[in-house]
Structures are given as structure tokens and as C-alpha cells.
Amino acid sequence: MKPSRLPQLLPMLLLLLLPTSIALAAPAAVQADDFPTSGRVEYVLECMQKHDGKYEYLYKCSCVVDRIARALRYDDYVAMSVALRNQSLAGERGGEFRDEVSVRNMASKYKEIEAGANKACAVPQR
């Protein structure tokens, strides 16, 4: 890489680092509440499905995703929930999610936040 390109790159690097470190250090402090409607609907549909599609979970799952949205920026929620989902990814490439400490930390942090939201919204853990 040409050294002259570095200054252009640095802001991009910082942009990437900043939200990650904030999300991991103090998720509750981030009050962006920036989830798009599609992100919330997606969460609710999946969550309802997990609970046999019972109508009461429309309310309970909405409650959960609203709480998660208050705790995390949407981008961080996406990355952290992906980190959790892919812990069991098959094959060699699953190692990227299982071996890397920061990814494992993202996964466990997300698990903790979701568990807290579930508890507050009377959703049994599944």
C-alpha cells in the first residue's frame, strides 16, 4: 500500500473500530434506537415462530426487540447476532466465528442482552 493512501484509510479504520468498542464496552449507553422497521419485523416473525406462532408473542417479541434496539445500534446488533448464530457454522470456515475471541465476545454479549430482554418481556428462553 502506498503510504500516501494511509491518511484516507485512517478515518475509515476509526469508523469501524469505534462502534465495535462502544458496543462491547457499554452497550446500554448507546441510545441510538435506530432499528429499521424491517429489522424489527424480521426479529418478531422469527421470535414468534420460535414460540409456535402464538399470537401473544407478537406483543412479547416486539417488547424484546424494542429493548434490544434501545441497548444496541442496529449495525452492532446485526454483527453481534450474526456472531452468535454462526458459532455452529459447519466446516473450516466456521473457525472464523468460533476461534476469534472478539467474535465470541460479541456472541456472548448479545446472548446476555437478549436474555435480559426476554426476561423483562416474559419470553421463556428457547
Add this chain to the structure above:
Amino acid sequence: MSFQSRLTCLAGCLAGSLALIAGAAFAADSDTAKLTKDPKNWAMQAGNLNNHRYSELKQITSKNAKNLTVAWTFSTGVLRGHEGGPLVIGDTMYLHSPFPNKVFAIALEDQSIRWKYEPKQDPTVIPVMCCDTVNRGLAYANGKIFLQQADTTLVALDAKTGNELWKVKVGDPKLGETTTNTPHVFKDKILTGISGGEFGVRGRITAHDINTGKVLWKAYSTGPDNELIVDPNKTMTWTDGKMAPIGANSSLKTWQGDQWKLGGGTTWGWYSYDPDLNTVYYGTGNPSTWNPRQRPGDNKWSMTIFARDLDTGMAKWVYQMTPHDEWDYDGVNEMILADIKVKGKPRKALVHFDRNGFAYTMDRVSGELLVAEKYDPVVNWATHIDMKSGRPQVVAKYSTDKNGPDVNTKGVCPSALGTKDQQPASYSPRTGLFYVPTNHVCMDYEPFQIEYTAGQPYVGSTLSMYAAPNSHGGMGNFIAWDAGTGKMVWSKPERFSVWSGALSTAGDVVFYGTLEGYLKAVDLNGKELWKFKTPSGIIGNVTTWEYKGKQYVGVLSGIGGWAGIGLAAGLTKGNEGLGAVGGYKDLAKYTELGGVLTVFALPDR
């Protein structure tokens, strides 16, 4: 049979055999290359013969890409990793799925399914697939769709009806041989490869007649000269700063005893073809096992770029990138053919971003090595490629061979996933640059002694992977590369590795997908213009086409870790749960659930 019908047959059969003779004599080209010249189509997995993954379409531009919106979606009904992408020819899309390798013909008009094909395959093939049950997509020629199934069956389907026309088996899953690659149609032939480098298979490619499936030639990566299809005096390789013949037994003498029989050198990547030179280009994978101490020597021709005559299979030149691999740096990644200036001089070049972290620029006519530079600065296993010998200068402390079995070699960059795996880069003839999805991951690697058992993994190494230390903390980058100088132009950091194939267009937009599931559009400076969250991580390749005056962009998502998994399960049950019974029942005609192709377009004004 009546006399009348016998007469008819006589005339008809005669005409038929005449046509066959004519076909053999003139080796009529398929229509594939011609179809790729119309940018409305996406007629090959890479868009064209050169592996460019570039489109002339320019309705979607760097100015309006921010307005892209979902046009339609299609689910394959399979919940495993979805690689490759759709083909579009005229008013029809052809889409594949991972194992069980379903094929759909979809009407672009209303997304209804014209036909569906699902082969019967023995599920015992699944455990012998090293890296998920992926399939990298279909091929098309002369009214036929070609599918390379996981169980190594190559099948030709009638593109209008989905009926089977012919099938041939190119390997044996009981020996650990499977297939994941797309078949490639070049001129009048269809070429396919083999996977199973983790099972001690012997890599090769086969060329088949597109009309019958008959094997026309078969060329191994390892073994005696006649099975390699090389001419010891005419097949050339880079030697002491110039091209020289490879000589007799070039492969055999680089293996101990008959280890070449389990030598690996598999061929599951993206091939390309230059019609003017009548030459096909592809790479070979790692030597088996991953424990390098067990296979002394250079292990030729694993980890090699092959240039072969399409008609005979004869190798014109070869270049081994990673002699005696010690890190699983497969050489199968795409071979991109581009006419560019290299160090100021116009060249017919071949550009290859290898797993080993070096980007190679070769003269594709002669096979000369022109440029070999790191395309991620963290690459550390070799200091550089010695341009005279063409060999990497390996750093002793990262040599898993020197450190030996049962020693954990730490901090090797890149990891076994490579600085880039198969996810293909894009070349824009407009900018002359390459847009490359990469990994930014390092590893600890510990080889161990292993015995070969047919059909069992022959890996012999444990490893652990992590984000490149002392960098931005993420595990991927999306970069722009100048292959004429071997320099990075820009690099856009990503939190996870970028495992989707890129697309560049005449609208000066570059697309790629991320493991979070975002499809992203960036401008020519790498500035993000737009992103959209699809239902799962993206390891498919971005494609574009035009239908009824509108440009579309589509990408498969699906890597496991499904945001929509509950949704998928629920919808197949029809009336459970979501209360939209009737609607979803109708939907069944149009879609299945699972991996999702999401299609985008600009909104109507």
C-alpha cells in the same frame, strides 16, 4: 415397424448422423460466448469467458444506487451455504441450490416456476464434503442447462422443460471425491473439476462433449506425464527468470514414492478461456495431507496455474505458486484474463489473487511471471516472491514443516482460508482495476501424523483462526487492486471476512455482500453508497441483468445462522402461526423457503 416408418427413420437417422459428423468436423461453437456479449443476459457464472464479473449495464449508477429497493425474492428451500448465483438468459432465470442441488427455471415476468429439477443423490455424500454442501452454480449452452451435482454427476437438462438429456459421473464419493464447482462451457466443450483435497483424492479436470457428455480428455494435476497431458519439451514453466520446458517426470520426481496418487491438487475453482489463444486457465488445490512432513518435495503440480489447449488438453505452461504447501493455500481461485498495461507495457495478462496472499500477474500467452505482490500487508509466511526463481521466500518461523508435527506454529498470516478463498473478484475494463473480496485473518497451525483411509478425511492438522493482529480488528477487507503495478489502490475494512463474489458495472458501481447479510454498493473510491440487509450472510456472487428495460441486481444469501429460519419452517406448514394462510398457499406456486435470492432495482418514477 411399418415399411413407411422404416423409410422415415432411414432418412431421419441419416440426416442425424450427418449432423453428428458435421458437428465433429467443425466443432461448432456453443452460443454461450455470444450470449454473454449481450449485457441483458448473465449467461455464465462469471458473466463472461474472462471471469470479469463486470456488466456494461448502467441504469444503476453511483448517483442513484442509494435508491435501490427490493423488486422480488425467491427462496430455494434449502438451509445450507449458498454460493454462486443465477444465470439469466432472455426472459428466464436459472437458479441452483446447495445439496440436494435443486434447479429452478424462473419466468422473469412473474417469477413463476417454469420447471424444477431435483436429482436423487445418496446423502452419504454430505459427510465427505469438507466445507459445507455448497454448489457454485449452473452453466448454459445451446438450449441446455448443466448441473454439476455434489455426488460428481454432471447432468445436462433441456432448458425449456428441465428434462434430463444426458449424465456422466466424474468421480467416486466413496473415495472422498465430490464436486462443488460450476461446470464451464468453452466453445464446444464443457469442463468440470473435482473437490476432496481433504480426502487424499487425485485432482483432475475433464472436458466433455456438450451434446453427449462423452469425455474428450482428462488431465490430472499429479502423476506421470501422459496423465498430466504435458509435453516435457514443449510445456513451459518460469525457470531462472525465463520460460523453459518442464522436462520429463516433472510431477513424479517431486513426490516420495507413489504419494502423488493421493496428491490432491483438486480443481474446484473458476476457470477462464481465451478464444484467440484457444487456451483454458485454471488452478489446482493443496497437496494432501496438510501435514507437510509426510510429503517431502515440491508436490507438483498442486498449487499451480495451468494453461491448456482447449481441444487437446495439452498443457502450454504451468506455474506453481506454493511449492510444498505447508498452510493449505489452495491455488484454485479465479483466473482473470485482462488486457492491461503491466509496468507500462500492454500485455495479454492473467491476474490471480491466490489464497497464499500474493496477487500474481502473468503473461497469459507465454506464462511469464510479471508481478507477484502481497495484496494484504499482513501476509507474513513469505517475505516476497523471488522474481527469478518464481518461488516464495518462506520465513522459517512460519514454516510448519521446519517446526514439524505436534508443534503449534503461531501467528501465520494469512490463515488456511487464504487472503482470499474462491469468492471471485471483479475486473472493470473501465477503470482497469480489480475489486477483491478478502480475508484479514491469521492462524495457529499444528500438523500431526495421519494414515490414509479411502473416503476418510486426510487432513492431519489442527488450526485456530483470528483477526489479523495490530490492524483494524475486523476480519475482512474489500480492496481495489492495480495488477499492472502490484499495488493496492484502496481498502475498505469489514468486520467479518468478505466471502461473496464482487460485481462492477459501467454505472461505476461496485457491489459485494457481507457475512452480516448486507449487500453493499460502493463507488470507484470505495465509498459506501448503499447497503441492504438480506435474511442471511452472503457467500453468493452478485449478478446483474436487464429485463423489459430495467436493470436488476441479485444475490443469494444463506450461510447458516438464519434470521429467517423460523419463518421458513413456519411457512412450509401453511396455516400455522402467522395467520396469513391463504396468501402463503398461493405463494407456494412461486417460491420455496430457505436460502434467498434477493433482487433489487431502482423504483419507478
